[in-house]
Amino acid sequence: MADGKLTPRGEDFSAWYNELVERAQLAEHAPVRGCMVIRPNGYGIWELIQQGLDKMFxxxxxxxxxxxxxxPKSFLAKEAEHVEGFAPELAVVTHGGGKELEEPLVIRPTSETIIYTMFAKWVQGYRDLPILMNQWANVVRWEMRTRLFLRTAEFLWQEGHTAHETEAEAEEETLKMLGVYRTFAEEFMATPVITGRKTDSERFAGALRTYCIEAMMQDNKALQAGTSHNLGQNFSKVFDLKFQGRDGTVQYAWNTSWGVSTRLVGSVIMTHSDDNGLVxxxxxxxxxxxxxxxxxxDEEKATVLTAADAILKELKAKGLRVKMDTRDNMSPGAKYYEWELRGVPMRIEIGPKDVAKNTVVIVPRVTIDSEEAPAPGKKQKLFVNIDGLSQKIESLASALQGQLLANALERREANSYRNVKSYGEMCEILDGSGGFVYASWDGTPETEAKVKDETKATIRCIPDPEFTQGLTPGTCIVSGREAKHIAIWSKAY
RNA sequence: CGGGGCGUGGCGCAGCUGGUAGCGCACCUGCUUUGGGAGCAGGGGGUCGCACGUUCGAAUCGUGUCGCCCCGACCA
Structure with missing residues (x-):
């Protein structure tokens, strides 16, 4: 393959991302504007995301x-803030069966309105609560500008919807699911995330409060990776979702909704991958x-393939997702490059020398610090005995998983600023290398808007205390007024 | 929606001072290769986004149209 290398991240991060997504055969642009075709390499990642999350749900x-x-279009209109938030990006079906419809149908941008309509039918008394439901679905939002995985006109996601008897229970659920997202991000995606609350301007249209997990990409921009909303009684009131309570009075239920999307695939790509391709x-x-x-x-081929086949069978029997590359029109070197581009975490090389020694060579996609260090300028190569190979692979996979999380955490913290002294200094960071700036905020939308205007950075969230490392609100870094919160400012996707 | 760019074999491009299409990669066949992107030889594949116009003749010039990509404002 002479078509060579990806544009390096440092040169043009956006070009790097686009080339990587296509070259690693994760996804490509569909014939329809703003839509993507998710290819098996990319969909496989989404399937594993689904499996992991579904079990946690x-x-x-x-x-x-x-x-x-x-x-039905009228459903959207029932909640004022909700319709205002989504109206500009709706796709609407006006015809069916060759006739104009009496009432236009919108393609769901999210399903609160139809789900709570149905919940209302299912709930009579407090014993019908809570409802704890999730759906895996596709949604459509007519975005002006799209990027594969990060923002497409149609995307896949899950949306959880719940109904509760009390406000406290709903809040507990909202935070519980935020916790699920955080655990998933850390344990499966090897991605450290900040948990926190959105400001009013970033809040979900129709929610009381929106909580989020925010990750930092390799270009130091923030990516909202998941959101969990406490909807209060906003939807139950307009969809008449009420129940007779323990005290005999009729009350409106308390709702939550929470979602993550195929955007997580983009997040994984931009968090770990390098100039050689996907990680x-x-x-x-x-x-x-x-x-x-x-x-x-031919003799070598026979012995090597016999040994390799046995290894493949053994590893598969142990439940490991392993493949063998038997293509004979490609040199081993070409295969190495290709599998690196595709992000396979480990390569197992086996040749005549290995068979003779009953070993294989394992090359991890990124260097694992706890294993023997690679020669300078070389890839890490681990010589591993074939006996007990499956355990070794599992332990290496686990080490690799931990390594990626540690690398990402180190990078995020290296680009986090908790002692910025002035607004000028903050702008310098946000306009320069980027990253997360933790600073005092007076809590007003005016201040938020001013910063957005002048730097294009937004408040990603009001982080949970564990992330502020003892910082307390003093005076607002922008306005000089008394501050209400520590906020994280950053440019974002 | 504003700014920029691009539509030519599967992909990336050249050809664009008009004369009936070419290069690299990929693909197919054969032989030699294979521990970090193999070599040689042969071969298949495109009515140049679409429409109209100018012309003896249009990938090339003109008008229109459709689509896509990138950058910005809006958003998961």
Missing amino acids: KDTGHENAYFPLLI LPPRLAPTVAVIVPIFKT
């Missing part, structure tokens, strides 16, 4: 259901290890 008592793609945390890698057999003569 079930473990916390949620059930899956499915609601229709099409929603995937093993837990989200459709293929954890690829075996590349090496041989010259």
Whole structure:
């Protein structure tokens, strides 16, 4: 392959990302504007995300259901803030069966309105609560500008929707699911995230409060990776979702909704990958290890393939997602480059020398600090005995997973600023290298808007205390007024 | 929606002072190769986004149109 290398991240991060997504065959642009085709390499990542999250949802008592793609337009209009938030990006179906519809149907941009309409039918008394539901679905938002995985006109996501008896219970659920997202980000995506609350201007249209997880990408921009909303009684009141309480009075239910999307795939890409291509945390890698057999003569081919086949069978039997690359029209070197581009966490090389020694060579996609250091300028190569190979691969996968999380955390903290003294200094950071600036905020939307105007940075969230490292609100870094919160400012996707 | 760019074999591009299409990669066949992107030989594949116009003749010039990408404002 002479078409060579990706544009380096340092040269043009955006070009690097686009080339990587296409070259690693994760996704490409569909014939329809703003839409993407998710190819098997990319969809495999999403499937693992789904599996991981779905289990966590079930473990916390949620059930899956499915609601229709099409929603009567009037449903959206019932919640004022909600319709205002979504109206500009709706796709609307006006015809069906060759006739104009009496009422236009919108393609769901999110499903609160239809789901709470149905909840209202299912709930009579407090014993019908809580409802803890989730759906895996596609939604459409007619975005002006799109980027593969990060923002597409149609995307895949899950949306959890719950109804509760009390406000406290709803708040607990909102925070519980935010916690689920955080755990998932850290344990599966190897991505450290900040948990916190959105400001009013960034709050979900129709929510009382929106909480989020925010991650930092390699270009030091923030990416909102997931949100969890306490909807209060805003939707239950307009959709008449009420129940008779323990005290006999009729009350409106308290709702929450929470979601993550295929954007997480983009997040994983931009968090870990390098100039050689995709880097995937093993837990989200459709293929954890690829075996590349090496041989010259026919006799060597026979012995190597016999040994490699046995290894493949053994590893598969142990439940490992392993492949063998038996293509004979490609040199081993070319295969190495290709599998690195595709982000396979480990390569297993096996040649005549290895077979003779009953070993293989394992090359991890990124250097693992706890293993023997690589020679200067070289890739880390681990010589591993074939006996007990599956355990070794599992332990390496686990080490790699931890390594990626540690690398990402180190990078995020190296680009986090908690002692910025002035607004000028803050602008310098935001306009320069970027990153997360923790600073006091007076809590007003005017201040927020001013910073956005002047720097294009927004308040990503009001972080939970564990992230502020003892900082307390003093005077607002922008206005000089008394501050209400420590906020994180950053440019964002 | 504003600014920029691009539509030519699967992909990336050249050809654009008009004369009926070419290069690299990929693909197919054969032989030699294979521990970090193999070599040689042969071969298949495109009515140049679409429409109209100018012309003896249009990938090339003109008008229109559709689409996509990138940068900005808006958003997961």
